[in-house]
Amino acid sequence: MTKRQLLRCLGFLLLTAGMIWGLNAVMRIPKDEDTAQTSARFRGLYTEEEDTWDGVFLGTSLVSRGWVSLSAWDKYGMTVYPMSTDGQPFVLTNYLLEEILDNQDISFVVMDLHGLREGVLKTNGSRIRYITDHMKWSANRTAAITRVLEWTDQYYPGRIDDSRINRLSYYFPLLQFHSRLTKEGLYLEDLIWPESRMKGVYDLERMEVMDEETRIGSYTETGTLTEVQKELLEEFFAYTEEKGLEVVFVKMPCDLDEEVLGVMNALAEYVEERGYPVLNFNDPEILEESGIRGTDFMDSKHLNAVGARKFSDYFSDYLYETLSETGKRTDHRGEEGYESWEEASENYEVYYEETVEKMRETYPEFFDPGS
Amino acid sequence: MSFLSLQFLFFLPVTCFLYFLVPKKIRWILLLGASGVFYLSNSVPLALFLLITAFSTFQTGKNLEKIREETEESLKNWGDSKLRAGETKKEYRAKQDRKKRRQVLLAALLNIGILCVLKYTGFLFSSLNQALAVLGFSDLLPGVNFLLPLGISFYTLQSVGYVIDVYRGRCRADTNFGKYLLFVSFFPQIIQGPISRHSQLAHQLYEGHDFCYPRAALGAQLILWGYIKKLVLTERFSMITEPIFQEYLNYSGLTMLVGAALYGFQVYLDFSGGMDIARGISEILGISMTENFARPYFARSLAEFWRRWHITLGAWMRDYVFYPLSLSAPFSRLGKRTRKWFGTQTGKMIPTFLAMFLTFLLVGVWHGAEWRYVAYGLWNAVIISSSILLEPFYKSAAKKLGISTEGAGWKLFQMIRTFFLVSLGRFFSGALSLRSALTMMKSAFTVWNPEIFTDGTLLGFGLGRKDYLLMAFLTLFLLGVGVYQERGGKVRETVAGWKLPLRWGCYLGAILILALFGYYGPGYSAAEFVYQQF
Numbered sequence: 001m002t003k004r005q006l007l008r009c010l011g012f013l014l015l016t017a018g019m020i021w022g023l024n025a026v027m028r029i030p031k032d033e034d035t036a037q038t039s040a041r042f043r044g045l046y047t048e049e050e051d052t053w054d055g056v057f058l059g060t061s062l063v064s065r066g067w068v069s070l071s072a073w074d075k076y077g078m079t080v081y082p083m084s085t086d087g088q089p090f091v092l093t094n095y096l097l098e099e100i101l102d103n104q105d106i107s108f109v110v111m112d113l114h115g116l117r118e119g120v121l122k123t124n125g126s127r128i129r130y131i132t133d134h135m136k137w138s139a140n141r142t143a144a145i146t147r148v149l150e151w152t153d154q155y156y157p158g159r160i161d162d163s164r165i166n167r168l169s170y171y172f173p174l175l176q177f178h179s180r181l182t183k184e185g186l187y188l189e190d191l192i193w194p195e196s197r198m199k200g201v202y203d204l205e206r207m208e209v210m211d212e213e214t215r216i217g218s219y220t221e222t223g224t225l226t227e228v229q230k231e232l233l234e235e236f237f238a239y240t241e242e243k244g245l246e247v248v249f250v251k252m253p254c255d256l257d258e259e260v261l262g263v264m265n266a267l268a269e270y271v272e273e274r275g276y277p278v279l280n281f282n283d284p285e286i287l288e289e290s291g292i293r294g295t296d297f298m299d300s301k302h303l304n305a306v307g308a309r310k311f312s313d314y315f316s317d318y319l320y321e322t323l324s325e326t327g328k329r330t331d332h333r334g335e336e337g338y339e340s341w342e343e344a345s346e347n348y349e350v351y352y353e354e355t356v357e358k359m360r361e362t363y364p365e366f367f368d369p370g371s
Numbered sequence: 372m373s374f375l376s377l378q379f380l381f382f383l384p385v386t387c388f389l390y391f392l393v394p395k396k397i398r399w400i401l402l403l404g405a406s407g408v409f410y411l412s413n414s415v416p417l418a419l420f421l422l423i424t425a426f427s428t429f430q431t432g433k434n435l436e437k438i439r440e441e442t443e444e445s446l447k448n449w450g451d452s453k454l455r456a457g458e459t460k461k462e463y464r465a466k467q468d469r470k471k472r473r474q475v476l477l478a479a480l481l482n483i484g485i486l487c488v489l490k491y492t493g494f495l496f497s498s499l500n501q502a503l504a505v506l507g508f509s510d511l512l513p514g515v516n517f518l519l520p521l522g523i524s525f526y527t528l529q530s531v532g533y534v535i536d537v538y539r540g541r542c543r544a545d546t547n548f549g550k551y552l553l554f555v556s557f558f559p560q561i562i563q564g565p566i567s568r569h570s571q572l573a574h575q576l577y578e579g580h581d582f583c584y585p586r587a588a589l590g591a592q593l594i595l596w597g598y599i600k601k602l603v604l605t606e607r608f609s610m611i612t613e614p615i616f617q618e619y620l621n622y623s624g625l626t627m628l629v630g631a632a633l634y635g636f637q638v639y640l641d642f643s644g645g646m647d648i649a650r651g652i653s654e655i656l657g658i659s660m661t662e663n664f665a666r667p668y669f670a671r672s673l674a675e676f677w678r679r680w681h682i683t684l685g686a687w688m689r690d691y692v693f694y695p696l697s698l699s700a701p702f703s704r705l706g707k708r709t710r711k712w713f714g715t716q717t718g719k720m721i722p723t724f725l726a727m728f729l730t731f732l733l734v735g736v737w738h739g740a741e742w743r744y745v746a747y748g749l750w751n752a753v754i755i756s757s758s759i760l761l762e763p764f765y766k767s768a769a770k771k772l773g774i775s776t777e778g779a780g781w782k783l784f785q786m787i788r789t790f791f792l793v794s795l796g797r798f799f800s801g802a803l804s805l806r807s808a809l810t811m812m813k814s815a816f817t818v819w820n821p822e823i824f825t826d827g828t829l830l831g832f833g834l835g836r837k838d839y840l841l842m843a844f845l846t847l848f849l850l851g852v853g854v855y856q857e858r859g860g861k862v863r864e865t866v867a868g869w870k871l872p873l874r875w876g877c878y879l880g881a882i883l884i885l886a887l888f889g890y891y892g893p894g895y896s897a898a899e900f901v902y903q904q905f
Contacts, residue, residue: 001582001583001584002584005584008871009584012875012878015875015879016879016882019879019882019883020882020886023883023886023887161893163893164377165891165892165893169892169893174886175891175892175893176892176893178886178887178888178889178891178892179887179888179890179892181837181887181888182837182838182841182888183835
């Protein structure tokens with residue numbers, strides 16, 4: 001083999017590897033309308049001006065639909081970006097934070113406790129992929145996949161198909177999604193990740209209103225925690241302490257079985273005992289004070305646009321007060337590098353007004369955003 | 372491990388890399404080790420059968436060599452020998468030949484016996500049970516279903532062929548068991564052949580080869596092409612054919628014919644794809660393997676089809692079954708008699724046809740222990756015999772109708788006719804049983820339902836329009852390649868001669884097709900190669 005042949009051979013292998021690499025970036029979890037919201041948030045993680053986030057809000061779909069980061073911005077000039085994903089596996093939290101810390105010098109984390117309920121802990125492939133398929137290639141991503149697969153096998157055996165090829169497909173999504181071209185097809189968003197115009201605010205129409213007054217889960221009984229939940233929390237505490245991150249917990253407003261609500265209360269108590277602030281929407285007083293009611297939900301769990309605004313306004317106040325106590329509050333309004341937040345805020349106002357208008361037309365009998 | 376497994380993706384490059392890394396003298400040992408790993412990864416206990424076959428045929432070869440040397444030595448010193456009193460050279464030769472034959476017969480009986488016991492006992496017992504049931508005895512014999520060692524049908528024929536070749540003096544017996552074991556178990560060919568001849572393959576395996584970039588590139592091309600055939604095309608074709616053959620009562624008429632035609636094409640793509648991979652691997656290692664296919668669907672008669680399809684099996688049957696049978700003393704005697712009874716023209720054909728029927732019967736049964744395979748073999752024998760018998764009639768009919776038998780139109784007609792006959796035969800090889808094959812054939816010719824081509828029936832097999840487009844595109848491409856090859860073109864060499872950007876574009880395009888449209892990954896477990904089960 002001559003030197004020239006060797007170089008050509010290497011060149012061809014590099015080209016092939018590049019092509020496969022490119023395919024691996026595109027052929028991932030399908031970015032349908034809903035997943036595209038997650039994609040937009042992750043795009044923000046990698047493209048936002050570095051070190052402009054004060055903190056992140058982690059959690060499940062409740063956070064995705066409920067947290068309007070621009071409320072905190074408009075009220076206090078705080079940048080609290082949502083990095084929530086549907087059914088976010090709690091075991092991946094530290095890896096997700098590691099990824100965030102690589103790009104943003106955040107000082108605090110807001111964590112919704114719903115990620116620790118049994119139904120979410122019992123994860124599945126899609127929920128894992130919402131995070132790992134959106135992460136860039138890195139040792140952290142590899143470690144995250146290995147950990148979540150091993151953890152799920154240990155605590156929920158059988159939840160993830162244990163064939164070797166399936167395991168590998170988490171690292172190389174092309175193995176799982178290569179045939180999308182002839183099956184469900186590709187979305188433009190698969191090729192070009194969508195951009196969030198409103199700093200991660202869920203921008204699909206959320207104008208649905210529950211037909212009846214939803215029984216919001218205000219519940220005062222306390223359930224019991226499992227060792228798994230405690231272990232995960234301790235792991236999270238250890239990591240955030242090591243990284244010097246302040247943590248604020250929240251139990252998002254939503255309707256669930258009383259048993260689950262009891263567990264949520266137990267979780268809130270546990271973290272409180274460990275010295276972490278927690279805003280528990282199971283508490284009827286808090287619920288009442290926030291003004292959130294049944295018609296603020298688009299279904300039994302998720303807030304609609306109006307509910308999200310109510311929650312976010314209320315939670316922003318709480319966060320501001322909580323953080324100011326420990327001196328982490330900073331008002332970035334008017335600062336250089338934060339222009340995009342101003343722009344996003346304007347976009348959000350337009351979006352909100354339009355959505356509210358539609359809701360008024362569709363649900364005149366329920367809709368009274370002022371109340 | 373198989374060519375389609377994830378492990379193989381690592382096994383192959385590592386083996387190739389190590390092969391060229393170790394000193395030339397011991398490269399065969401590396402190949403033997405790799406073949407061992409490949410075989411043992413499938414089953415350790417069943418490897419015992421491979422060892423028995425390898426050892427028995429190796430030993431027989433050595434014995435034959437010893438007898439040959441002894442014979443030569445004795446004949447050379449014939450005058451000096453005191454022990455040969457009263458024995459002529461001819462008598463001595465005949466005696467030695469009988470010894471050799473005994474050796475060959477013993478080895479053949481042992482190995483083909485193993486194959487028969489493992490492969491056909493279940494079939495034999497169930498057939499006997501059925502026959503005894505008629506007499507009122509039910510289930511006298513137990514149901515048997517032995518696990519078949521990987522590649523047994525292939526390595527048995529190859530090993531027995533070796534023994535016969537040594538007997539015939541066409542090759543020298545191996546003296547190193549390790550080397551011979553490599554000849555029998557060489558990993559690219561163990562799954563589904565080709566059934567190689569010792570004189571053609573062994574020396575290539577034993578001598579170390581230097582890495583040759585152009586040759587390796589050609590080999591890699593072939594591997595890529597093989598995987599596209601298997602993972603992109605075969606699996607899509609099988610999505611159409613499987614329901615038709617498995618749930619044949621749900622279909623009728625032209626759907627059956629379409630299913631049979633596509634099944635034939637599917638088997639071709641599957642088998643030839645596997646062969647391309649095997650040959651490609653060997654080519655990278657510097658080993659040239661016998662081709663097993665020569666564009667069979669361009670054949671203009673069934674006899675020609677069999678010269679282009681599974682060439683090495685056909686050649687094996689021809690050399691070790693058909694010729695020995697038709698040239699044997701009983702067949703000669705039969706020929707003499709039939710010439711007397713039916714006249715020279717017809718009479719001389721009868722022993723040949725009989726030998727052909729037996730050969731095709733064996734070909735059929737080699738595929739599997741089921742009546743449908745028996746019928747498959749006989750179907751081919753009947754069609755070939757009748758086409759030979761009717762050839763004068765065809766010629767005169769064509770002459771009377773003013774058809775030029777040299778024209779392209781006639782050739783195309785012959786190809787289509789052969790394709791049709793081959794496709795009909797596929798009812799037997801593809802159906803669940805002989806009964807279902809006959810039911811399918813009956814339905815194919817008694818129900819006329821051309822609306823299947825317009826009412827979306829053919830789109831109801833879980834394949835989308837994009838899949839059909841892809842299949843059509845690749846099939847047309849395959850056809851184009853076939854035409855080019857038929858005209859003497861060498862596709863791979865031609866592509867290798869193109870300018871770099873075009874060549875690489877072509878390779879990358881092929882890799883892209885495989886990556887995007889291949890049946891692999893979770894939920895896409897491609898079926899193993901069809902001929903692997905034989």
